[in-house]
Amino acid sequence: MVGQPQPRDDVGSQRSRVIVGAIRPRVIVGSARARPTPDGTPRPQLAAEESPRPRVIFGTPRARVIVGSPRPRVIVSSPWPAVVVASPRPRAPVGSPWPRVVVGTPRPRVIVGSPRARVAGADPASALLRAPWKAAGRMNILAPVRRDRVLAELPQCLRKEAALHVHKDFHPRVTCACQEHRTGTVGFKISKIIVVGDLSVGKTCLINRFCKDTFDKNYKATIGVDFEMERFEVLGIPFSLQLWDTAGQERFKCIASTYYRGAQAIIVVFNLNDVASLEHTKQWLADALKENDPSSVLLFLTPAQYALMEKDALQVAQEMKAEYWAVSSLTGENVREFFFRVAALTFEANVLAELEKSGAQRIGDVVRINSDDSNLYLTASKKKPTCCP
Numbered sequence: 001m002v003g004q005p006q007p008r009d010d011v012g013s014q015r016s017r018v019i020v021g022a023i024r025p026r027v028i029v030g031s032a033r034a035r036p037t038p039d040g041t042p043r044p045q046l047a048a049e050e051s052p053r054p055r056v057i058f059g060t061p062r063a064r065v066i067v068g069s070p071r072p073r074v075i076v077s078s079p080w081p082a083v084v085v086a087s088p089r090p091r092a093p094v095g096s097p098w099p100r101v102v103v104g105t106p107r108p109r110v111i112v113g114s115p116r117a118r119v120a121g122a123d124p125a126s127a128l129l130r131a132p133w134k135a136a137g138r139m140n141i142l143a144p145v146r147r148d149r150v151l152a153e154l155p156q157c158l159r160k161e162a163a164l165h166v167h168k169d170f171h172p173r174v175t176c177a178c179q180e181h182r183t184g185t186v187g188f189k190i191s192k193i194i195v196v197g198d199l200s201v202g203k204t205c206l207i208n209r210f211c212k213d214t215f216d217k218n219y220k221a222t223i224g225v226d227f228e229m230e231r232f233e234v235l236g237i238p239f240s241l242q243l244w245d246t247a248g249q250e251r252f253k254c255i256a257s258t259y260y261r262g263a264q265a266i267i268v269v270f271n272l273n274d275v276a277s278l279e280h281t282k283q284w285l286a287d288a289l290k291e292n293d294p295s296s297v298l299l300f301l302t303p304a305q306y307a308l309m310e311k312d313a314l315q316v317a318q319e320m321k322a323e324y325w326a327v328s329s330l331t332g333e334n335v336r337e338f339f340f341r342v343a344a345l346t347f348e349a350n351v352l353a354e355l356e357k358s359g360a361q362r363i364g365d366v367v368r369i370n371s372d373d374s375n376l377y378l379t380a381s382k383k384k385p386t387c388c389p
């Protein structure tokens, strides 16, 4: 009966001594005190208060409750679980190796490449790139296109002397394919755009100004990489961009560079007040191109903070064959136009690549599947487009 001490066994008994009354009974098997002395006389029983080891422990807590601990304490091998109540996860200070977890934002900030993300085996971004429709079902990421993200025309470049192309409209084949809804998988695809550049040049601010229309004048270093999703509608076709914000700090460069692969456009950001950051743009570009096919990547050179040496920057953009855009995240000047141009040119390149890939079999052809046929895939042209050149 718990709570009522039972009579103790005689000293010298061969049976183990069981002390009832403790919440967790202590079982002493073959205790030295239980053994008789060599001459056979029983050992004197020590009074409980003289005993060096208390034998009865009352009130052992069942679980340890740690309230307000800065980091959850995990007590491994403890028989009772430790319960941690309302422990706040620490927000990483600048330069801390711990990832920043911001809870409660409408679009969660996912810091990929952090040790925790890898341990959890969760890489939502790469899942999105591999199978966006599956990932979208799980994560509900592919939200409807906002009204202010609809593009009916090709946004124009900022400077003709440093532009990817200066055509007034989309390529005629692209316009035609969109009119006939022959854009293949482009509508389901998510195009990866990476933003690189020195630390503190304004990469995060640029993305935040466009995606959230916010500007934070306090510098918080990006740890590893971060990304934002933006949905557009270009010529009636849905199109998604994944904007990857990479860390400029040297110590996070190796993490960030592992996410360069598969980029369809590279935005190199620098600070117009900082000559060194302009000089470093070539190295950033070279590193990003190592992981990508230079012939299929669109380049943009963007000073995120206005000022002096624009002439030099234009020259660097021409050398890089990049499109030059001067933007200000502080005032929002040119930010929307810039990202619309990025979206439009990436979309155009995607549709042209899709049309090219389709080759003999045109996008939109009907594929008949007949189980009796040895050749399961027979194509029949739906109708010959009239508008394509």
Ligand SMILES: Nc1nc2c(ncn2[C@@H]2O[C@H](COP(=O)(O)OP(=O)(O)OP(=O)(O)O)[C@@H](O)[C@H]2O)c(=O)[nH]1
Pocket (backbone or CB within 6 Å): 197, 198, 199, 200, 201, 202, 203, 204, 205, 206, 216, 217, 218, 219, 220, 221, 222, 223, 246, 247, 248, 249, 304, 305, 306, 327, 328, 329, 330, 331
């Ligand atoms: N005046 C002005 N300041 C800016 C502009 N863009 C960014 N800044 C400031 O520049 C600082 C750095 O901005 P971030 O966007 O955090 O820099 P980052 O390139 O992402 O830095 P890393 O994450 O370390 O790579 C912040 O203090 C911003 O307030 C701009 O267009 N104008």
